[in-house]
Amino acid sequence: MGEFELIRNFFAAAPCAQGGEGVALGIGDDCALLAAAPGEQLAISTDTLVAGVHFADPCDPFLLGQRSLAVAVSDLAAMGAAPVAFTLALTLPTVEADWLQAYANGLSAMAQSCGVRLIGGDTTRGPLTLTMTVFGRVPAGQALTRSGARPGDLLCVGGELGNGAGALPLVLGQRSADPEITEPLLAHYWSPQPQLALGQALRGKASAAMDISDGLLADCGHIAAASAVGLLIESEKLPMSRALLSFLGENGARSAALSGGDDYVLVFTLPEAELAPLLAAGWPVHVLGRVVAGQGVVLLDAEGRDITPSTRGYQHFRETP
Incomplete structure (x- = not known):
């Protein structure tokens, strides 16, 4: 199965790829076109998930389809943005029709739940890797950011x-x-x-x-x-x-x-x-x-004492002690 047949069979025909509000042109051309309304800004974020790093391999492809999109759309929520569209760059070690169909079904289920539409992407051969770029819209000047916290909040x-x-x-x-x-x-x-x-x-x-x-x-x-x-x-x-x-x-x-x-x-x-x-x-x-x-x-702690642990969370590329 070739690249374009793969896209046509499993993704271009998916319910989440059928266009809608904010999408002027979806899958099928060199670029997609998004319609930005006056007074709005586009919020854009990219997430990459790598097999064995961000998810167990092997795993249920339907569940992976849900998760891979949800974690990317969550960045739009963090900015107060309404979701519009997303792209998928899919790197596959092999082409397995059953796996692809299940993954596309999970992806489409989450996309429809979030109100976001697939508008394009890329496929290539290599270790299983999923890269999502999500697009949202927010009224100009109203996006939530990390930089506004003030003492007393x-x-x-x-x-x-x-x-x-x-x-x-x-x-x-x-x-x-x-x-x-x-x-x-x-x-x-x-x-x-x-x-x-x-x-x-x-x-x-x-x-x-x-x-x-x-x-x-x-x-x-x-x-x-x-x-x-x-x-x-x-x-x-x-x-x-x-x-x-x-x-x-x-x-x-x-x-x-x-x-x-x-x-x-x-x-x-x-x-x-x-x-x-x-x-x-x-x-x-x-x-x-x-x-x-x-x-x-x-x-x-409950008495107001500092009990901050040394381990604070996950970091890529952290040196092993």
Whole structure:
């Protein structure tokens, strides 16, 4: 099967590739064309997932299709952007029709859930690698960034922490547990739900934001550095699921919540006056701590003592000690 036949059979015909609002021209030409409305800006982000690094190999291709798009779309949520389109660069060691069909089905299911359309990409031979570029739109001047946090703001997250990291021993086949524990953890890992609606609701309210991919402590460090502030996190306020606590115990769950990564929920800073209206509207806002003058991220115990761990999250290219 040639490259163009592969694209035509498995991706160009997929439901998520049929165009729609914001897409003037999709798959089939040298470039796609996006229609940018007056007064809006394009938000663009690229994510690469490598077999054996970002996901187990082999794994279920349908679940991989869901996950590979969701983690990229989560970056749009972090900016408060509405999703428009995405491209896929797919590197394959071999062409297997069943694998491709299952992957395309999972990809299309997540694309339709997120309201984003496939508009092009590339295919080539090599180690299994998936690169997504996502495009969103946001009113000019209203994008959420990492650089606006100010002393006095609250530090918040948009959901439970640690479920993705908690699922990893299950994904790798290292542990097992009862279905009431494994199912919610695995669902979070393989089908994370980008917090698009929350991100858009935070426009004009949150002072800084990003999504948690490498761990709460590590990603809060990016906000602290970009905003030139300090962040204090109260360890007793970490929102953790019953499944995670049952599976890993309190200490293991806390470690996963702080440093595990793969959460894909939003972490953001918020002027205190904005909290009550968001809670009244039903948004899942959990207050973890506060923004202070200074630098870096500090984890506090119930008595206010510094218990910040040395391991803060995942980093590519980190030197092995």
